[in-house]
Amino acid sequence: xxxxxxxxxxxxxxxxxxxxxxxxxxxxxxxxxxxxxxxxxxxxxxxxxxxxxxxxxxxxxxxxxxxxxxxxxxxxxxxxxxxxxxxxxxxxxxxxxxxxxxxxxxxxxxxxxxxxxxxxxxxxxxxxxxxxxxxxxxxxxxxxxxxxxxx
Numbered sequence: 178x179x180x181x182x183x184x185x186x187x188x189x190x191x192x193x194x195x196x197x198x199x200x201x202x203x204x205x206x207x208x209x210x211x212x213x214x215x216x217x218x219x220x221x222x223x224x225x226x227x228x229x230x231x232x233x234x235x236x237x238x239x240x241x242x243x244x245x246x247x248x249x250x251x252x253x254x255x256x257x258x259x260x261x262x263x264x265x266x267x268x269x270x271x272x273x274x275x276x277x278x279x280x281x282x283x284x285x286x287x288x289x290x291x292x293x294x295x296x297x298x299x300x301x302x303x304x305x306x307x308x309x310x311x312x313x314x315x316x317x318x319x320x321x322x323x324x325x326x327x328x
Contacts, residue, residue, distance in 0.1 A: 180215050181208050184222040192232040207235050213242045221245050267307055270300035278318050302326070 185204055189196050196204065208218065221241040225233050228241075261268065273289040276282050291297055305326040308316040314327070 181218040181222075184219050188222045188225060189232050191226060192229075194232040204235070207239070211239070211242070213246065217242055217245050217249070267303055270303035271307070273297075273300050274304045274321075278321060 182201070182205065185201075186196055221238060222233070225238065225241065229237065269289050273291065291300065301321065302323060302325075305317055305321075305323045308314060309326050314322075
């Protein structure tokens with residue numbers, strides 16, 4: 178909000194006007210009562226100098242904000258979700274072992290709960306085989322490399 182207020186004051190000063198306390202409160206209520214970001218507000222106030230002959234009025238700025246939202250929404254498409262063709266059992270094995278290998282949690286839902294030591298061994302065998310298959314020996318610490326896989 179502070180950045181928007183500063184931009185508003187600067188814009189008004191450009192036109193030789195000052196925002197009195199009451200006007201500032203009205204503008205602050207307008208800023209709070211809509212869903213435009215401070216970046217959108219600042220962009221519109223910076224561009225207002227090109228189109229405005231007088232200090233801005235709320236309807237003028239709100240119209241420009243609507244145009245700015247439409248312009249920025251069509252310019253930047255939403256990122257596509259991450260997809261993988263990795264089978265779940267391999268993904269689960271990696272998500273179980275990577276935090277144990279390297280001591281860091283993975284981003285997103287990475288906690289895998291297993292039902293016993295047999296499952297843990299199965300997961301360890303899976304990640305070793307996958308690391309060997311993809312020629313990525315550094316993915317497995319030496320302390321967890323299985324002789325059955327690596328020799």
